[in-house]
Amino acid sequence: MNIEKGKISSQQLLFLVAGFVQGSVLLIDFTVGITEQQTWIVVFIGLAITTPFFLSFVMLAKRFQGMNLIQINDVVYGRLMGKVVSAYYIFFFLMTLSFNIRDVGELYITFLMPDTPFIFFLTVFTATCAYAVAKGIEVLARVSHLFVVTGLFVIISTFILLIDQMDFSNFLPFFELPFVRMFQGIHIMSAIPFGETLVFLVIMGCLNNTKHMIKNSYIGLLIGTISLLIVSARNTAVLGRTQTIWTSASFQSIRLIDIGTVLTRMDFLIGIAQTVLIFFKCCLFFYALVVSLSQLFGLKSYLPLVLPLAGIEVIIAATVFQSPVDHASITQNAGIIYSAPLMFIFPPLSLLIAKIRGLPRFERGKGK
Secondary structure, eight states: OOSOOOOBOHHHHHHHHHHHHHTTTTHHHHHHHHHGGGHHHHHHHHHHHHHHHHHHHHHHHHHTTTOOHHHHHHHHHOHHHHHHHHHHHHHHHHHHHHHHHHHHHHHIIIIIOTTSOHHHHHHHHHHHHHHHHHHOHHHHHHHHHHHHHHHHHHHHHHHHHTGGGOOGGGGOSTTOSOHHHHHHHHHHHIIIIIGGGGGHHHHGGGBSOOTTHHHHHHHHHHHHHHHHHHHHHHHHHHHGGGGGGSSOHHHHHHTTOEETTTEEOOHHHHHHHHHHHHHHHHHHHHHHHHHHHHHHHTOSOSHHHHHHHHHHHHHHHHHSOSSHHHHHHHIIIIIHHHTHHHHHTHHHHHHHHHHHHTOOSTHHHHHO
């Protein structure tokens, strides 16, 4: 039995995917220390590499229509092994959500409100996410286009306002990075913004019609990717190689906006906009976490788990790392390694097994 009774359309799925990828806009600052002025190339390559895997997510969800990730694992791997695989996914959702929540706290402590207690930001942000998740996926889907439009407006408007400060020679020379650093950057970009879309294996089971789900979900992925490309191009054109010395290249470039000494110091407004984008991404991760855990334990509703998991997330986000430097270092190395099998091995393997065994058979009706 699927515990989520809400339904979404394939058009809403487009905006959900686009908004989710846009929520990784801070990742550009996170990656630039490795990829420097080649970040935009890494975004392109990351998309190209991840596309077949993303399509495997969508095809798997379409094959098991009306079923979420936990149900699919039970059918494909059996109840025992399926629960082991599902527990692995749930751990990934739990930790990744805490990392993103911590990103918001570090954003405000570092740039916007340094005198405010760190735990305050974590608590308020997580409580807001919990409230949104408790309202259900239908509510998030209905407002998803607002998040996407807001993100595009902020990203495009800041690009236009900074055109007079751009030097496009900053993109040169191409492909000068050592192979190891380029490979690491591609791995990070493939895993974090694009590979994380596996979260939609929990959400796509709520689709009321799967007819256009492949096309719409990929269009959403492209919209999110374009947003990341614009941000990376803007930062490189404005800051050049100096972007590697700043904690946040995006904030530093936006601080340079000065239109007649009237329109200036927009970093606070941009900080709020980035918070909105990360909020949407965290809501989808939180939703996937509570639904997956509820499905694993056979609960009839995920609502009883929302507040307890919110408290756990705040504790993990506050204690898992000693500093922002520690956060970046561990995520760049260990984080993308333990999550790789979930993104690049299990979904294609599940799809292959399902095709070989002719699944789902009677399980399709049972899963609903």
